Amino acid sequence: MDNWGRPLRKVVIVGGGAAGWMSAAALSAVLKPPYEIRLVESDEIGIIGVGEATIPPIRLFNSLARIEEADFLKATQGTFKLGIEFVNWGRQGERYFHGFGGIGREKLWPVDFSHYWLRMRALGRALPLDAYAICNMAARAGRFMLPRPEMQNSPLNAINYAYHFDASLYAQALRRIGEARGVRRTEGKVVNALLHEQPGPRQGQLRAVQMEGGELIEGDLFLDCSGFQALLIEKALATGHEDWSHWLPCDRAVAVPSEPAGPLLPYTRSTAHRAGWQWRIPLQHRVGNGHVYASSHVGDDEAADVLLRHLDGRPLAEPRVIKFRTGIRRQAWNRNVVAIGLAAGFIEPLESTALHLIQMGIGDLIERFPHAGFDALEIAEYNQRSRARYESVRDFIILHYHLNKRDDSAFWQACAAMDIPGTLRRRMQLYESSGRLLYGDGDEFREPSWLEVMEGQNQRPRAWLPLVELQDADDTAAYLKSVSDTIAKCVAVMPEHEAFVRRYCAAAPMD
Ligand SMILES: Cc1cc2nc3c(=O)[nH]c(=O)nc-3n(C[C@H](O)[C@H](O)[C@H](O)COP(=O)(O)OP(=O)(O)OC[C@H]3O[C@@H](n4cnc5c(N)ncnc54)[C@H](O)[C@@H]3O)c2cc1C
Structure with missing residues (x-):
């Protein structure tokens, strides 16, 4: 019998780490009965228990999953994150900041702010990049406040932030949310996965997982959130893994x-x-x-x-x-199994992207939530998006390693000398020749992020866009000064981060 167009009913999530409970929290905010969501996890195996820093889109995830910010930060001992300070990455003794907000002001003139800055720097009339970025300056001053969207012309409306939180408490907080919305949790070890064997449209799909005690948990759609075990996507379906450790050698x-x-x-x-x-x-x-x-x-x-x-x-x-092993599953979605989290792939945590990739995987799944017929085109499109996201994060992380100018170890010298993906090479060449940065489909980091890392690690372009020369140099210098002065004034009125956390989301002391 054909399943085309029929709604599926039973969603089974295998794994109760951040991937499993983020999936459960988000899906339970969207799927109502007759959909059923069941999550299987093993206390004995446990969770990886690291994964404490995030990037700003996590806030979108929280709002989709209807998670209230202050309560969530209290429950996870959370703090705010304005970016990452990199120490000794370019050369030993150097430091730079990758902040979350933009740089400069919204376009007043025809080209991006960074080109005016490049020109002024060449003329010795610009401050370091940080001075034009509110998140960087606030971070350096140890200050934080929530953005003020109503202050249209102020840098205070451009504060962009993410969180730090305790990974184990995060999974627990999400579990409370998921269970309160009807997710049924089963504790125990999965020991086997059974496929549909009868000829027909479901043949070869996963039918059920078998628990250690013998119970069979049947499903229509399975989310493999079993971490590095990749129980369903790899052990049951042998999907294949693409190794990226020749680019990212940390293991x-x-x-x-x-x-x-x-x-x-x-x-x-x-x-x-x-x-x-x-x-x-x-x-x-x-x-x-x-x-x-x-x-x-x-x-x-x-x-x-x-x-x-x-x-x-x-x-x-x-x-x-x-x-760990760096790389991705050849297909994140194979038949009726979608791998989310470490089961789908892993790129080391240098830019705190793993929870973000989980969130995007769940979002992409919800966008094209399948019927029981599983449209092959939708699956292919999901896989292509997922790959583009991982590859863009991969390139961004490789950039940090490849651009080092350290000469103190064979490790750093090998990173500087390694062959890099063509996608990254083109991006670096474009910046070098014209000061321009690409923003493409699937890119998880925007131009300011690439700029801060390139500049922070001493990659200097040969030129900037010629249109900046149309602007008088004195006017440009005055413009840059107005931006940095305004940011400095804003930062001076922001509260200290610690005081803000104490007032807004102080957690109870841990036992
Ligand atoms: C060193 C390191 C640092 C990291 N830092 C960051 C960071 O700063 N920011 C960030 O975003 N991410 C970070 N990550 C990634 C992040 O930790 C993971 O992406 C995230 O925790 C999701 O993990 P998971 O849920 O996929 O896997 P896990 O946490 O490993 O969960 C797997 C689940 O599957 C269950 N399971 C496994 N086998 C079975 C079985 N046979 N039967 C039943 N249940 C089973 C386990 O019990 C567990 O519940 C880091 C990762 C590493 C390795």
Whole structure:
């Protein structure tokens, strides 16, 4: 019998990490009965328990899933994030900021602000890029406030932000939301996956997962959120994996929480080390730290030692090593299984993009939520979008590694010398020749992000767009000065991040 056009009913999510519970929270906000959502997770296996920094679109996800901001931050010991400070990435001793807001003002003149800045810098009449970006200046001053959309002409309406939060508390908070909306949770281990074997339109699709105790959980659509296990998309359907480790050689992280130290900073810090880098993520109750490294260049003990030596507070646990493999599933959606989260692919956390890719995967699925016939064209289009997103994030992360000017280790020299994807090469060449940055379909980061990393890591263009020369140099200098002066004044009236968090979303102390 043909299933074409018939609604499917049973959605089964395998896995209860961030991917599983984000999917459950978002789907349960959209799907009403007779749709049923069931989630299977194993307490014994547990979740990966890292994934604490995000990028601004997470706010859209929260509003789609109807999650209230202050409550959510209280429940997850959350803080605000205005961007990432990169230390020792260009050359040792250098630092730069990748902030979330735009740079300069909305276009007053024909071309983008960055070209006026490039020209003025060449004339020695510009401040560093940060001075023209409210998020960067606020972060450097340790200040934060919510944007003021009603202040049309003020940089205060351009504050763009994301969150830091405790990954385990996040999954728990989402679980409460999902269960309150009717998601049925089953605890236990999946030991097998059964396919439809009868000839017909469902042949080869997943029919059910089998629990350790023997129970069969049947479904029409399965979300594989089982993490690196990839239980359904790979173990059951053998979809295939595309390895990207020749571009992104880090394959392990060692993580440890530490006591809070110093003021509560509204940004993540990424400090490059000899064969990788270290994250510092400030939460209300602790600081999350981790050292991402290439095991071909540094051993686990040395990596843990480097991490511990660079903490700024006392460690609160033993360091924990996490292995990972960089790359994507050849198809995120195969037959009636959609992989979300680590099961779909993984790119290291340098720009905090994994939860974002989860969110986009769920959004893309909701947009084309299937009927029981599973339209092959829709599936192909989903897979193509998913690949474009991962590839654009991949290129952005490779840029950080490739553009380094460090000469202190074989690791960094190999990154600088490596062959890069053609898509990234073209982008870098365009910037070098004309100061222009591309913004393409599937790009998860806009021009200001690319600009900040290129400039922060000493990539200088040979030219800027000629139309900027039409503007008188003194007028241009005055324009830039007005932008930086206004931003400085705005930052001066913003509250300290710590005070803001205490007033807006202070969490109860942890036991
Ligand atoms: C070192 C590191 C740092 C990271 N930092 C960031 C960051 O700063 N920002 C960011 O956005 N992302 C980050 N991530 C990624 C982020 O942690 C993950 O994308 C996110 O947690 C989602 O994981 P998941 O839910 O796919 O997998 P997991 O958390 O591993 O969850 C898998 C689930 O599947 C269940 N499961 C597995 N096998 C079975 C079975 N047989 N039966 C039943 N259940 C099963 C498990 O119990 C668990 O519930 C980081 C990742 C790593 C490795």
